[in-house]
Amino acid sequence: DGGITQSPKYLFRKEGQNVTLSCEQNLNHDAMYWYRQDPGQGLRLIYYSQIVNDFQKGDIAEGYSVSREKKESFPLTVTSAQKNPTAFYLCASSNRDRGANSPLHFGNGTRLTVT
Amino acid sequence: GNSVTQMEGPVTLSEEAFLTINCTYTATGYPSLFWYVQYPGEGLQLLLKATKADDKGSNKGFEATYRKETTSFHLEKGSVQVSDSAVYFCALSPGNNRLAFGKGNQVVVIP
Numbered sequence: 001d002g003g004i005t006q007s008p009k010y011l012f013r014k015e016g017q018n019v020t021l022s023c024e025q026n027l028n029h030d031a032m033y034w035y036r037q038d039p040g041q042g043l044r045l046i047y048y049s050q051i052v053n054d055f056q057k058g059d060i061a062e063g064y065s066v067s068r069e070k071k072e073s074f075p076l077t078v079t080s081a082q083k084n085p086t087a088f089y090l091c092a093s094s095n096r097d098r099g100a101n102s103p104l105h106f107g108n109g110t111r112l113t114v115t
Numbered sequence: 116g117n118s119v120t121q122m123e124g125p126v127t128l129s130e131e132a133f134l135t136i137n138c139t140y141t142a143t144g145y146p147s148l149f150w151y152v153q154y155p156g157e158g159l160q161l162l163l164k165a166t167k168a169d170d171k172g173s174n175k176g177f178e179a180t181y182r183k184e185t186t187s188f189h190l191e192k193g194s195v196q197v198s199d200s201a202v203y204f205c206a207l208s209p210g211n212n213r214l215a216f217g218k219g220n221q222v223v224v225i226p
Binding site for chain 1: 149151156157158159160161164204208212213214216217218219
């Protein structure tokens, strides 16, 4: 079955440590995205990538970094510079060629807790 | 800019009741509109979509009509079930693959 896999489901880190969240897709989608979800705030875009070796900042990129070395993979690093890293992180992908009509396919998320 | 506004607060209703969740949008051009659903502990799933004015999206008994004159895309279901308890997000796509999401509405259906 095609889909998006995020791992791990739960992640705990100490303040000051960098942490990398994994996202893998086998849908052959060109575009991939990282969102952050906080209670009552909906989804906010962190970074997105429309093609391998290229990515753009979203609305809340400060304190995060990404890479896109392979089409299937789009890992997100939460750095120690991110002031409020505790959140639910969602990865998504879409078929870029379908433009505005292309829905996003989401993974099941990683809940990160930093203490 | 592009934005989506959903009605404030959770929605609690009894099984078999009628559900409406309001969604209005602001956008330049002619965006596509979506409703996504999120079950506890999971990511979002596409529920339905509409790509042009007067289109009606429908799925699993849910419907929403793209109303350009009122810039709205309200979600409705005639008879809800306990299994419909989830968070519902309205979203728009202006054509650059950067979706704008509303804040979501928690729906709780009581048996």
